[in-house]
Amino acid sequence: MARVTSQRPPASVGQPTLDEVARVAGVSRATASRAINGGQRVSARAQSAVDTAVRTLGYVPNPAARSLVTRRTDSIAVVVPEPDDRVFSDPFFAGTLRGVTRVLGERDIQLVLLLARPGASTARTLRYLTNRHVDGALVVSHHRDDRLAEHLADIGLPCVFGGRPWTGGDRVAYVDVDNVAGEREATEALVARGCTRIGTIAGPADMTAAEDRLAGWRQAMSSAGLAADAVEHGDFTEASGEAAARALMERHPDLDGLVVASDLMAAGALRVLAELGRRVPDDIAVVGFDDLGVAERTSPALTTVRQPVDEMAERATRLLLERVDEPDSRPMRVIIPPTLVRRASA
Amino acid sequence: MARVTSQRPPASVGQPTLDEVARVAGVSRATASRAINGGQRVSARAQSAVDTAVRTLGYVPNPAARSLVTRRTDSIAVVVPEPDDRVFSDPFFAGTLRGVTRVLGERDIQLVLLLARPGASTARTLRYLTNRHVDGALVVSHHRDDRLAEHLADIGLPCVFGGRPWTGGDRVAYVDVDNVAGEREATEALVARGCTRIGTIAGPADMTAAEDRLAGWRQAMSSAGLAADAVEHGDFTEASGEAAARALMERHPDLDGLVVASDLMAAGALRVLAELGRRVPDDIAVVGFDDLGVAERTSPALTTVRQPVDEMAERATRLLLERVDEPDSRPMRVIIPPTLVRRASA
């Protein structure tokens, strides 16, 4: 008489295990495993037996068990430190997500969205990343105060930043558009069309992209011998663009050119300019930054600096996957040249 | 002489295991585990010894190992079948994500974003969900053809739908706004203000929300004894709203009221109406649906039906977590009443 030794429920019913596949296929568990994972060193006979068994049983490998031994999870995190509402609705974020999923889809890797809540410390995020719940991390929209780049470098998790991080930029890989060159080019375009009083609406001072664009504007202004005194900061939202434009036009009513660090802010600025009765581009020429859809829909359509977010996200993701596969490789930087897209506003 | 039997690298160096914690704390692995997980049946002495050990070693439990035995992953999926670009930039999606993360943050549960690529079959998604990589699924923005609800009910994965699914609505839980009532109320508001020729821009016919809103419009029109003949369909984007408005005004130049199934489409419609020289609301009153930010920024500001997405997402997430904890509970439906927000456009 067989001793009944089952002490727990017999594993969630209906979920076949590798053992059962092996039994049905008439091979050992080891062979079944090999057959399922690429089929190296497996005879054609065994392979097809396993394939059949997998199909008839509806077998799906248990990812936890697999991950326990392989030490890989086949998932990466997209980290958004302190996501204000802005992040979600920002076309930049949308494009990023699109680019990332496109690449991940090719390799059956999943995306874990890690959103630190506003105000919450990054401790939770770091703890999650530390315990290797994911194979790597893609960090977007980071701010000055979170020293995420350094922390991630410390724990040795493969990671790639979207946009140059404030600190630790030499220790982590990142993909960025050449913000300085982009905004310089934008400014030069205004100079070339004859503007002499050019102001700028910059982004939040705690983001490198914003600072770099501001630097680009300054460079171009200085090269042209123009005074770089008309600066106002926004936070990349449309509303902040309106406010900044209003303040700027009040302080410098003589502006004939406006370099704005994002299209969304530029859209806000255009609205204010229309309100004030300034014709664009005749009275004042405006150039934006991003070209992620908004620029085409403003009136007048916005001349802007295009950053190819989708492509950048793709590059970043591929870079990350490479680093996951090859953790000891040197952190790489990819700097993508932006292009000026001429429309009606300048 | 000790036999050297290490056959593999000694576990990824630096990652302490529960064994080491137990050793340092001077207790057994079982006790250490108990202390770490809530501390039931653990003496104060043991508890603090373990706590200290955890801290000094920087121990973080290996989620794969834990998940292997508990059969839980402490993560849920947010499933977006066929995400066109629209989904990402849609404030609806943004709000949903915000609501979901808020709830998940309370319980240290992670969010896996499952985006079926456009055109790709849902097979991959289903496979992923089948193998219990996540504890549950929240499905948003599903379309008619993916029989996701039924599939998920079949595999028995706890899931909650955002919006009533086309089929299988009786087998899965969902949270929805009362679209019929909402659009009926919107239409009635136009009737009340004296409109007699009321058209509608409906959403895509393969989404229940769109169909329900259309039904609400029809109901109100019929109750008021008005002809429900001016219907045009869009896909919830601003561009489609423009096109639909154009078509509608061409076919029915006498319209004095317009019920639009989303604010984004309404924004497009407003633009077209301005272009055609129709004054809103004097010549034609317009009412939208959503109230997720866009409505406040159109000109004139949009009277609209507010659906509290954040709250809905929260409710849906809580519902999902309940079902994860209590898989045998009956699938619940939460129908949230929308409210009409009166602004300038009607």
Next chain:
DNA sequence: CCGTTGCGTGGAAGCGCTCCCACGAACCGG
């Protein structure tokens, strides 16, 4: 003819964790 190679295979050892169970100690009321 026999070592050598290479290939396909299965046995078995874990991966790091949870949790069942048995065990001893402390505590209780009778």
Next chain:
DNA sequence: CCGGTTCGTGGGAGCGCTTCCACGCAACGG
């Protein structure tokens, strides 16, 4: 003072998988 309860504890099994290793076998060159 003793049987019964409660409590804290550790041993150990096992979750489902990958992978090391040893083994048998056919093919092959000397």
